[in-house]
Amino acid sequence: MRQALHTLEVRTSGKSLVPITRDVVAWTQAQAIASGLLTLWCRHTSASLTVQENADPAVQRDILAYFERLAPEGTEYSHDDEGPDDMPAHLRAMLTNVQLTIPVERGVPTLGTWQGIYIFEHRSNPHRREIVMHLLGE
Amino acid sequence: MRQALHTLEVRTSGKSLVPITRDVVAWTQAQAIASGLLTLWCRHTSASLTVQENADPAVQRDILAYFERLAPEGTEYSHDDEGPDDMPAHLRAMLTNVQLTIPVERGVPTLGTWQGIYIFEHRSNPHRREIVMHLLGE
Amino acid sequence: MRQALHTLEVRTSGKSLVPITRDVVAWTQAQAIASGLLTLWCRHTSASLTVQENADPAVQRDILAYFERLAPEGTEYSHDDEGPDDMPAHLRAMLTNVQLTIPVERGVPTLGTWQGIYIFEHRSNPHRREIVMHLLGE
Numbered sequence: 336m337r338q339a340l341h342t343l344e345v346r347t348s349g350k351s352l353v354p355i356t357r358d359v360v361a362w363t364q365a366q367a368i369a370s371g372l373l374t375l376w377c378r379h380t381s382a383s384l385t386v387q388e389n390a391d392p393a394v395q396r397d398i399l400a401y402f403e404r405l406a407p408e409g410t411e412y413s414h415d416d417e418g419p420d421d422m423p424a425h426l427r428a429m430l431t432n433v434q435l436t437i438p439v440e441r442g443v444p445t446l447g448t449w450q451g452i453y454i455f456e457h458r459s460n461p462h463r464r465e466i467v468m469h470l471l472g473e
Numbered sequence: 474m475r476q477a478l479h480t481l482e483v484r485t486s487g488k489s490l491v492p493i494t495r496d497v498v499a500w501t502q503a504q505a506i507a508s509g510l511l512t513l514w515c516r517h518t519s520a521s522l523t524v525q526e527n528a529d530p531a532v533q534r535d536i537l538a539y540f541e542r543l544a545p546e547g548t549e550y551s552h553d554d555e556g557p558d559d560m561p562a563h564l565r566a567m568l569t570n571v572q573l574t575i576p577v578e579r580g581v582p583t584l585g586t587w588q589g590i591y592i593f594e595h596r597s598n599p600h601r602r603e604i605v606m607h608l609l610g611e
Numbered sequence: 612m613r614q615a616l617h618t619l620e621v622r623t624s625g626k627s628l629v630p631i632t633r634d635v636v637a638w639t640q641a642q643a644i645a646s647g648l649l650t651l652w653c654r655h656t657s658a659s660l661t662v663q664e665n666a667d668p669a670v671q672r673d674i675l676a677y678f679e680r681l682a683p684e685g686t687e688y689s690h691d692d693e694g695p696d697d698m699p700a701h702l703r704a705m706l707t708n709v710q711l712t713i714p715v716e717r718g719v720p721t722l723g724t725w726q727g728i729y730i731f732e733h734r735s736n737p738h739r740r741e742i743v744m745h746l747l748g749e
Contacts, residue, residue, distance in 0.1 A: 386571050428663075532698070588656055610614065
């Protein structure tokens with residue numbers, strides 16, 4: 336049983352779902368661990384991780400529009416000195432996830448056919464995001 | 474330290490919380506791993522996993538009614554070619570979880586007294602759902 | 612590769628975000644495991660775990676106010692015999708998390724600079740909450 340750890344750095348450019356499935360799968364495969372457990376950790380409180388359909392781009396548009404309604408800007412928040420998109424960003428991060436742990440079989444994460452892994456960027460301005468990847472297995 | 478991996482297949486019949494605690498605990502116990510880490514991964518984007526009260530069935534009725542309001546059908550979604558329940562299903566899956574990782578002690582997951590594990594089926598039609606179970610420990 | 616398991620007990624006094632980062636980090640460091648995986652499991656269905664900004668207290672006020680609106684008391688729930696705050700507590704727990712798994716590097720969880728770990732207490736009355744901490748690594 337052994338471990339591997341790596342930080343994936345991703346540049347985002349405004350509110351969006353940024354696909355990272357390829358990067359995650361490629362790094363996992365490169366570790367040559369046949370069976371194990373892969374953990375992704377998002378080191379931020381205004382961006383998150385989500386697993387969503389990887390086929391129709393309309394799904395992503397609907398998701399973005401939905402979260403604008405669910406945790407809207409323009410509400411009177413006490414915490415507003417980092418801009419109107421900051422507090423909604425924290426709320427949206429809480430409502431989704433900052434962490435995913437996925438079983439690994441035959442060297443790859445056991446994602447379903449339609450599952451893609453995304454960084455969900457909640458801020459309007461460009462950001463550099465760090466996702467810690469940890470793999471344990473043999 | 475060793476690992477075990479198994480896919481649990483569950484047939485669902487419409488929007489509901491389908492209890493899987495017994496199946497999960499039984500499989501965990503059968504691996505004879507005293508201490509470890511159990512991970513459940515839902516291989517879908519329109520069904521999810523949740524931990525909720527296992528006692529009063531009214532809790533489940535309230536949960537289903539709440540999510541109908543929180544991510545309603547009938548809103549104009551761009552992605553609607555798989556039916557009016559599909560996009561709300563994606564949103565509800567995002568708002569809950571596709572993964573659970575539970576410490577194992579004395580051969581069983583350390584669930585609290587009132588915690589039950591459920592597949593949260595978000596689609597109206599029957600589906601076959603796959604939950605990957607991964608156990609690591611000794 | 613070895614494991615450690617411990618239950619953190621925390622007394623809460625009404626709806627609030629109770630910081631547990633220090634307790635979690637201190638316990639992790641005491642295990643002297645340089646690299647590994649830390650899992651926290653909340654053994655309840657009306658309290659949850661969340662990772663949020665640890666700097667401005669206004670963030671926590673906004674979070675509490677937001678969840679009062681998102682899953683409000685006063686709605687007619689079927690399950691109401693444990694008080695008006697009980698069913699909203701279950702819903703708020705579902706919308707956040709009961710579990711966190713964090714990679715460990717150089718003996719500490721790889722939290723980002725602004726990330727704090729909190730028990731999110733959803734009930735109005737004081738409660739004793741149990742968080743199972745599991746650490747695996749070497």
